[in-house]
Amino acid sequence: MSALALIDYGAGNLHSVYNALRKAGADDVVITGDPDVVAKADRIVLPGVGAFRACRDALVAIPGMVDAMNDAVHRRGMPFLGVCVGMQLLADAGEEFGRHDGLGWIPGTVRLIEPADPTVKVPHMGWNDVILQGTPPLLVSGEAYFLHSYHFEAADPAHVAAVTVHGGPLVAAVARDTVIGCQFHPEKSQSYGLSFLSRFLEWRP
Amino acid sequence: MTVRTRVIPCLDVANGRVVKGVNFIDLRDAGDPVEQARVYDAAGADELCFLDITATHEARGTILDVVRRTAEVCFMPVTVGGGVRSPDDARALLLAGADKVAVNSAAVARPEVVADIADRFGSQCVVGSVDARMVAPGRWEIFTHGGRKPTGIDAVEHAIRLAKLGAGELLVTSMDGDGTKAGYDLALTRTIADAVSIPVIASGGVGTLQHLVEGVIEGHASAVLAASIFHFGQHTVAEAHQALAAAGVPVRTG
Numbered sequence: 001m002s003a004l005a006l007i008d009y010g011a012g013n014l015h016s017v018y019n020a021l022r023k024a025g026a027d028d029v030v031i032t033g034d035p036d037v038v039a040k041a042d043r044i045v046l047p048g049v050g051a052f053r054a055c056r057d058a059l060v061a062i063p064g065m066v067d068a069m070n071d072a073v074h075r076r077g078m079p080f081l082g083v084c085v086g087m088q089l090l091a092d093a094g095e096e097f098g099r100h101d102g103l104g105w106i107p108g109t110v111r112l113i114e115p116a117d118p119t120v121k122v123p124h125m126g127w128n129d130v131i132l133q134g135t136p137p138l139l140v141s142g143e144a145y146f147l148h149s150y151h152f153e154a155a156d157p158a159h160v161a162a163v164t165v166h167g168g169p170l171v172a173a174v175a176r177d178t179v180i181g182c183q184f185h186p187e188k189s190q191s192y193g194l195s196f197l198s199r200f201l202e203w204r205p
Numbered sequence: 206m207t208v209r210t211r212v213i214p215c216l217d218v219a220n221g222r223v224v225k226g227v228n229f230i231d232l233r234d235a236g237d238p239v240e241q242a243r244v245y246d247a248a249g250a251d252e253l254c255f256l257d258i259t260a261t262h263e264a265r266g267t268i269l270d271v272v273r274r275t276a277e278v279c280f281m282p283v284t285v286g287g288g289v290r291s292p293d294d295a296r297a298l299l300l301a302g303a304d305k306v307a308v309n310s311a312a313v314a315r316p317e318v319v320a321d322i323a324d325r326f327g328s329q330c331v332v333g334s335v336d337a338r339m340v341a342p343g344r345w346e347i348f349t350h351g352g353r354k355p356t357g358i359d360a361v362e363h364a365i366r367l368a369k370l371g372a373g374e375l376l377v378t379s380m381d382g383d384g385t386k387a388g389y390d391l392a393l394t395r396t397i398a399d400a401v402s403i404p405v406i407a408s409g410g411v412g413t414l415q416h417l418v419e420g421v422i423e424g425h426a427s428a429v430l431a432a433s434i435f436h437f438g439q440h441t442v443a444e445a446h447q448a449l450a451a452a453g454v455p456v457r458t459g
Contacts (some may be wrong), residue, residue, distance in 0.1 A: 012299040012326060019277050019302070049299075050327030085388060121404045121427055123329045123373045127209040127251055129458045143457050145282055146208070147304065147329045149373070166208050188282045190246065 004201070005041035005072075007057045008033040009065070013187060017083060020187035024197035035068035044072055045202070048085030052094030052110055052150065055085045056102065066103065073105070073178060079203045080149070080179045083147045087174065087181025088152055096150055106174050107155035111146075115167025123149040128164045130172050130184065130192075136161030136182060138199045139173055142192045144184035146172075152183065178205040209457045210252035210421050211428035212445045213284075213406065214435045216241055219258045221267030239274045243433075246279040248442045251457060253279070254307075254430060257287030269301045276302025284332055286376070295322045297378055299330060307332040307376055310349050313356055316366050323371030332374045332406075333367030335360055337393055338381050345393050352380030361396055368401040375405045376430070382410025386433070389416060394424030406430050414448035421454050 006018055008031050021029050031038060038044060046069075048055045060066055072078045082090050091102040094110035102110070113122045127143045139162050146164065152171040154160050161175040164184075173182045180200070186193030217224040222236045224298055234240055245253055253275075257268040262370060265288055272285060285298050286307030295306045311318050312333060323331045337345040337360035338352060345360035377397050379390035389407045398405040404427035407420035411431035422427045429449075434440050446456040 012330070013304075015273075015300065016276050016280075016302050016304075023280065032255050050325075050328065054325075054327075063259075118402070122402060124208060125329070125374060125402070125404050126211050127425070129206055143209070147282070148211075149328060165206070185282075185304075187280060190249075190280050194280060 004029045004043040004045065005038045006031050006047070007038060007059075007065070007069075007155050007185050008046045009055070009062060011047040011055065011058075011086070012049045013047045013083070013151045013185070016187045017045060020194060020197055021045065021201070022080060024194045024201060026201050033065075035062065038065065039068035040070045040100045041072055042078055042105035044069065044078060044080045046080070046082045046086035046089065048083060048087075048089060050085060052085060052088055052096040052102075053098065056089060056100055059089065059142050060145065061170065077123065077178050077205075079200065079205055081200050082181035083187070084148060084183060086183055087183055090148065090181050091152055094150065105179055106176050108113070108159070108174075109153050110150050111153055111155070113151050113166070113170065116136055120167030123147060124170065128166060130162045130164060132162050133157070133160050134174065136175050138196060138203060140196075142194050144172070144182075144186070144189040146184050148183060152181075206455050208455075209251065210449055210454045212417070212442055212449070212456070213252045213254050213428055213430040214250050214442065215254040215256055215408070215430050215432045217256050217258050217432070218268060218271060219260070220264045221271055224258065231293055238271045239278065242275045242279045242283075245442065246281050249446070250281065250442045250455065252282040252284060252428070253287065254284045257285065259288065263340045269297055272298060272301040274305050285352050286332065286334060292321050292325050293320065295326060295330070299326060303376070305330045305332050307334045309334040309336065312367060312377045313347055313349055313358065313363070316363070316370055319367050319372050320370040323373070328373035331372050332376050333364070333372035335364045335367070335375055335377045335397065336380050337377070337390075338379070339390065339393070343389075343392065348380050352383065359402060360393065363401055364397045368403050372403060373400065374403055376408055376428075377405055380411040385410050386412025389420045391419055394420060394426050398425035398427075404428060412444055412452065417445055418448055418452045418454065421449065422452060
């Protein structure tokens with residue numbers, strides 16, 4: 001198994017994602033905040049929970065980290081997984097406490113979930129369907145655990161890998177080339193999540 | 206479908222040990238919260254709740270070790286309540302592997318602590334605890350110290366305030382019902398659930414599977430929490446799911 005860089009930028013679910021990757025079969029996970037390690041990694045995971053802006057600020061505060069991620073993913077074509085806010089950061093921008101730039105890897109904007117039906121609760125919290133759109137990589141139909149108030153509005157439907165339904169369709173996963181991002185928490189989705197992570201570890205896009 | 210109604214077993218933990226828990230013979234150590242968590246993980250619980258009732262300040266750190274060890278072997282959402290007084294308390298629990306922290310008496314003394322935690326770590330990880338007793342028909346008051354001490358604070362107003370301050374969820378416990386097995390206080394649960402836009406967990410008083418169903422159908426709760434009916438082997442999580450599904454409530458099938 002090649003080296004997997006799990007990016008440490010203060011995200012609250014870092015250790016849960018680490019534990020789940022290990023359980024899913026990863027034997028060489030490096031928790032790192034070092035851009036040089038990320039640039040050389042064969043596989044990258046970006047965790048994240050909480051507010052878009054706080055996560056974005058923490059990520060760009062590490063000198064060279066975004067460049068290293070770009071280098072690994074867009075120059076060397078390494079597989080990349082973003083989880084929850086780690087997935088939302090792939091968008092052009094997030095509108096949580098103002099408008100803030102994202103990585104811009106997958107065109108779209110992260111916005112507050114605003115259901116038309118007032119009985120639909122926000123945050124979207126709990127187990128819900130992962131409904132595939134077309135034939136996306138790595139994903140299978142099933143139930144996963146979601147915990148979020150903001151959602152990814154993709155500009156191009158071709159990048160929507162899966163949706164879920166909570167007062168209307170919400171993006172559950174995005175995918176583009178060697179990049180995949182899931183709104184649900186694989187590290188908290190029991191066997192569904194662990195098998196998804198196992199497939200990511202074997203992914204050769 | 207839509208988001209599933211969650212069934213949440215709750216374990217009381219003191220000094221790192223389960224106070225009352227599942228008494229299955231295949232457990233190596235029935236007093237170990239991690240062993241209990243594994244049982245519920247395998248049983249398909251939708252989330253797990255640890256309520257830390259450790260009395261002394263010195264032993265407070267024991268819950269962190271419990272959460273850390275649980276997160277190594279259980280891949281399910283975990284909420285931890287009890288003794289969360291500050292963003293630093295919340296941070297320690299979240300880094301240990303908790304997904305949500307429930308803020309109880311600290312938010313009675315100073316509701317803004319909910320905003321302090323939500324601003325730093327996001328609303329999704331802050332559960333506002335509402336421990337209430339009925340003081341008159343249709344009127345409930347916040348009680349502290351395990352339901353012994355009245356505060357004069359209206360429970361519904363307090364719940365709405367915690368939601369406005371950024372709580373992502375409310376854990377509504379009827380201190381009248383707690384331990385009685387007579388069922389949730391459905392009027393309390395429904396009054397709060399209908400007044401806020403965030404999910405409400407019904408808690409306190411479950412004695413039968415029908416009580417769980419009532420909590421959702423009549424109480425309008427998004428999740429149902431119970432302790433003894435699961436711990437003492439009266440019912441399994443699967444039976445709880447089946448009872449809810451039979452009543453037309455969406456539950457997890459996988």
